[in-house]
Amino acid sequence: MCPRPKRLRKISDPPLIAGFKPYGASDRALTREKVFLHFEEYEALRLCDHKGFSQVEAALAMEVSRPTLTRIYARALQKIADAFVNGKQIIIEGGKIFFDSEWYTCEGCGCFFNHPDKASSVEECPLCGHSGVSNYTEVPEEIQEKSCRRRRLRRGQMNP
Amino acid sequence: MKTAITSTGKDLNSTIDGRFGRCSYFVIYDTELKSVEIMPNPNKEAEEGAGPSSVRFLASKGVKKIVSGEFGIKIKSLLDSLKIQMIVMKTEDKTIQEVIDLLDHN
Numbered sequence: 001m002c003p004r005p006k007r008l009r010k011i012s013d014p015p016l017i018a019g020f021k022p023y024g025a026s027d028r029a030l031t032r033e034k035v036f037l038h039f040e041e042y043e044a045l046r047l048c049d050h051k052g053f054s055q056v057e058a059a060l061a062m063e064v065s066r067p068t069l070t071r072i073y074a075r076a077l078q079k080i081a082d083a084f085v086n087g088k089q090i091i092i093e094g095g096k097i098f099f100d101s102e103w104y105t106c107e108g109c110g111c112f113f114n115h116p117d118k119a120s121s122v123e124e125c126p127l128c129g130h131s132g133v134s135n136y137t138e139v140p141e142e143i144q145e146k147s148c149r150r151r152r153l154r155r156g157q158m159n160p
Numbered sequence: 161m162k163t164a165i166t167s168t169g170k171d172l173n174s175t176i177d178g179r180f181g182r183c184s185y186f187v188i189y190d191t192e193l194k195s196v197e198i199m200p201n202p203n204k205e206a207e208e209g210a211g212p213s214s215v216r217f218l219a220s221k222g223v224k225k226i227v228s229g230e231f232g233i234k235i236k237s238l239l240d241s242l243k244i245q246m247i248v249m250k251t252e253d254k255t256i257q258e259v260i261d262l263l264d265h266n
Contacts, residue, residue: 098236109249109262110250110251111227111247111248111249111250112247112248112250113245113246113247113248114236114240114245114246115245116239116240116242116243116244116245126225126245126247127227127247127259127262127263128262128263128265
């Protein structure tokens with residue numbers, strides 16, 4: 001029997017850097033060791049800690065189940081902690097993922113399109129020239145609404 | 161600017177092909193010259209890697225936009241690096257002529 005195949009994890013943007021290197025180590029040989037942080041782990045960390053999503057929201061954004069997201073996130077923390085404590089390099093690569101960067105949708109013809117030229121902004125649909133163009137959102141709207149309250153509460157606790 | 165449209169047939173009344181790498185025909189439309197070029201897809205029967213070789217085929221023709229029903233996973237990063245724009249049409253009953261009319265509104 002084969003194991004169940006892994007679901008592809010959705011990554012919204014590739015990370016800006018390829019990794020981290022430690023500096024100022026007393027033992028040089030130590031810093032040559034590497035920790036491979038997968039893209040999916042980077043993305044879980046970005047969504048949960050940088051963007052402040054709950055794990056439910058992060059799981060939806062990456063199109064995996066909530067328990068899977070928790071496992072990915074736990075592994076990310078473990079690897080980063082290992083790198084910090086043992087002075088290892090962090091290299092971001094690998095994982096079972098696909099990139100989903102900057103997709104847009106047009107209200108005129110209903111098509112989806114991407115925008116490879118990141119320097120300029122998107123003003124009109126490349127197909128019909130309609131100006132009603134919106135960003136294809138990471139989290140479905142009805143879920144965003146539901147969890148908004150929770151996020152606000154959490155923020156309130158942080159800044160009273 | 162040249163735009164490629166994946167087509168099921170070799171005339172302008174045929175509909176968009178839902179697949180990109182293994183579509184039947186490519187219609188290349190030049191928005192400045194208003195010229196249409198129709199060519200069969202050389203990778204239609206390819207066992208593997210039909211998507212990437214179709215991308216290379218279209219890139220060699222100087223295409224800047226591709227209209228299709230769907231793109232495979234291998235395609236996105238390749239097209240991003242070549243700065244080719246993807247346009248996904250979810251409705252596959254549109255004919256090539258209708259897509260060309262839409263492009264002319266630009």
